[in-house]
Amino acid sequence: MxxxxxxxxxxxxxxxxxxxxxxxxxxxxxxxxxxxxxxxxxxxxxxxxxxxxxxxxxxxxxxxxxxxxxxxxxxxxxxxxxxxxxxxxxxxxxxxxxxxxxxxxxxxxxxxxxxxxxxxxxxxxxxxxxxxxxxxxxxxxxxxxxxxxxxxxxxxxxxxxxxxxxxxxxxxxxxxxxxxxxxxxxxxxxxxxxxxxxxxxxxxxxxxxxxxxxxxxxxxxxxxSSLSSIWIYILIIAGVLLSVISLASFSMHFVQARRRACLRRRVISGEVNLEAMGIKRLTVPIEHIQSFPLFTYLYDPSDGSPPTSPISTLSPRAPRPAKLGRSSWGRSDSLVTTTLTARVVPISEKGLETPFAASTVATDYQPTCTICLEHFQNRVTIIRELPCGHIFHVACIDEFLSENSSLCPLCKASMLPKGYCPNITNPMARREYALRRLRDVSAYDELEDGNNAHSRIFTWGVRAKRRILGTGTVHTLSTLAQLESRPIDKQHLRLSHVTQDEDSQLSSGELARKRMRELAGSVSDDGEPELKKWRKMRNRVFPGF
Known part of the structure; x- marks a missing residue:
């Protein structure tokens, strides 16, 4: 001045x-x-x-x-x-x-x-x-x-x-x-x-x-004012830039808030399974796990029929001849049925978006607990049956669902209570949105391959999506439903990188926990990695779309 x-x-x-x-x-x-x-x-x-x-x-x-x-x-x-x-x-x-x-x-x-x-x-x-x-x-x-x-x-x-x-x-x-x-x-x-x-x-x-x-x-x-005209011009430009930055930050926060709210509604309604999509690691409350029925494993080879695993009366399967078995844990009598044919249930068309995705594996013959790989003993072993029909040792499945994953180790169906939704964060919403866009682009590619007469009729928005996401990635990845419809090979459930000598040095409990982590698979963390302070501040101001 x-x-x-x-x-x-x-x-x-x-x-x-x-x-x-x-x-x-x-x-x-x-x-x-x-x-x-x-x-x-x-x-x-x-x-x-x-x-x-x-x-x-x-x-x-x-x-x-x-x-x-x-x-x-x-x-x-x-x-x-x-x-x-x-x-x-x-x-x-x-x-x-x-x-x-x-x-x-x-x-x-x-x-x-x-x-x-x-x-x-x-x-x-x-x-x-x-x-x-x-x-x-x-x-x-x-x-x-x-x-x-x-x-x-x-x-x-x-x-x-x-x-x-x-x-x-x-x-x-x-x-x-x-x-x-x-x-x-x-x-x-x-x-x-x-x-x-x-x-x-x-x-x-x-x-x-x-x-x-x-x-x-x-x-x-x-x-x-002693400020020259150039400084006044710089101040005006700085004010405009500050306004643009503030508007961009507000828009990003608004869009992210809408996406979080939308994803929360879809998770509560059962349309989206966060863990099955590889977005968020979830666990099941122990109270809900204990609500799943308990049975005494029953298999009589004198019947001349293939070994079968018990089925709960609450299961949506067709009624079959049954034998009665009582749980050794003081539960009420449960109906145990057997059948001569194994069932194969096709995967749902919605893939992993449904809360209970069916498996392509026959679930009627399960002589071994997939988690600890130990055989069930007839009329001795207490087993817990999940809503999807698979059975496991009580201790194994309780620890697996409460500490490792909310999905069935075999069919990857969700075991979470109806209407349950974890805290939705911006990284979770962004990842789900990207996967949903990837499926949309894949669907357009399938339409292009199946209908040559209309293969060149695409809107500008579809072409922009393909340029942004990359055509190579789109063609190499099919829809999530197709990926999940592949048969599950039980032999690959073992840890391939652990040798027999290493397994022999571990106790049965430690080996079971390692298999639990293997069965749970890898899921991307919904939080942000360790970043420098200026990067954290940038992500806080500009959460992105």
């Missing part, structure tokens, strides 16, 4: 009954603007040109006006500057001792003769309650005005310290203007009878001989 002085205005004020003229009395501080009342009888000066601002650091003002009583700073009697400045400083001009005892603001005026005298005036004014100081160079030409603020004539050989450590603003006027102000200050620095037209003022206003007049100075200042 830069400052300029628009006008310096001098008027005459009347102070009545000064306290120092009557010991023990108190000044009533009654002030009259004699210039406003009788302008033809008193002095009034207005300076609007040739005003230079030498220091504006301490020029703070609320209304753009700096004002105070005009005076000359005192110098010590032994200061050589007293004699050097005597031709330019009238002896009758008001000093601080000639001003009212009240706490009035002051405006100082002094000649600029040399560096030493200027420093003396600055030091003297620093101890007074002044609002500004006006210098004038007696040798300056009135027509040219004072030198500019960056002129070497204002150098005091202190590196400009006098400008920044003065404690008040400093101005300069031409030599002729300064001498006129000094002259009028000397005329209006005494009592009323001694000033010009004093008798007229006394008769007009019935003044007391002890009343006195002083010069009151007002400086009208204005501040302007």
């Amino acid at each position: 830069s400052m300029s002085v628009d006008e310096i205005r001098n008027v005459i004020l009347l102070f009545s009954n000064p306290a120092w003229k009557a010991a023990g009395t108190v000044s009533n501080t009654v002030i009259r603007n004699i210039t406003a009342l009788s302008s033809h009888l008193t002095y009034s000066g207005r300076i609007t040109e040739n005003i230079t601002v030498l220091a504006s650091k301490y020029a703070g003002t609320a209304n753009g006006v700096i004002q105070g009583l005009l005076y000359i700073p005192d110098l010590s009697a032994d200061d050589p500057c007293v004699n050097q400045t005597a031709p330019f400083v009238p002896a009758s001009a008001a000093r601080q001792a000639d001003l009212p005892p009240s706490n009035y603001n002051l405006i100082a005026i002094a000649p600029w003769i040399n560096a030493a005298c200027t420093k003396s005036y600055l030091a003297s004014a620093h101890t007074d309650p002044i609002r500004g100081l006006i210098f004038f160079r007696p040798s300056d030409d009135a027509s040219d005005g004072p030198p500019p603020a960056d002129s070497a004539l204002w150098d005091l050989n202190d590196g400009g310290r006098w400008r920044t450590h003065s404690g008040y603003p400093i101005y300069a006027v031409s030599g002729q203007t300064g001498e006129q102000m000094m002259y009028h200050l000397s005329l209006y620095s005494g009592s009323v009878p001694a000033v010009p037209f004093g008798e007229n003022l006394t008769a007009l206003y019935n003044l007391d001989p002890y009343d006195y007049v002083r010069v009151w100075t007002e400086l009208s200042v204005s501040t302007t």
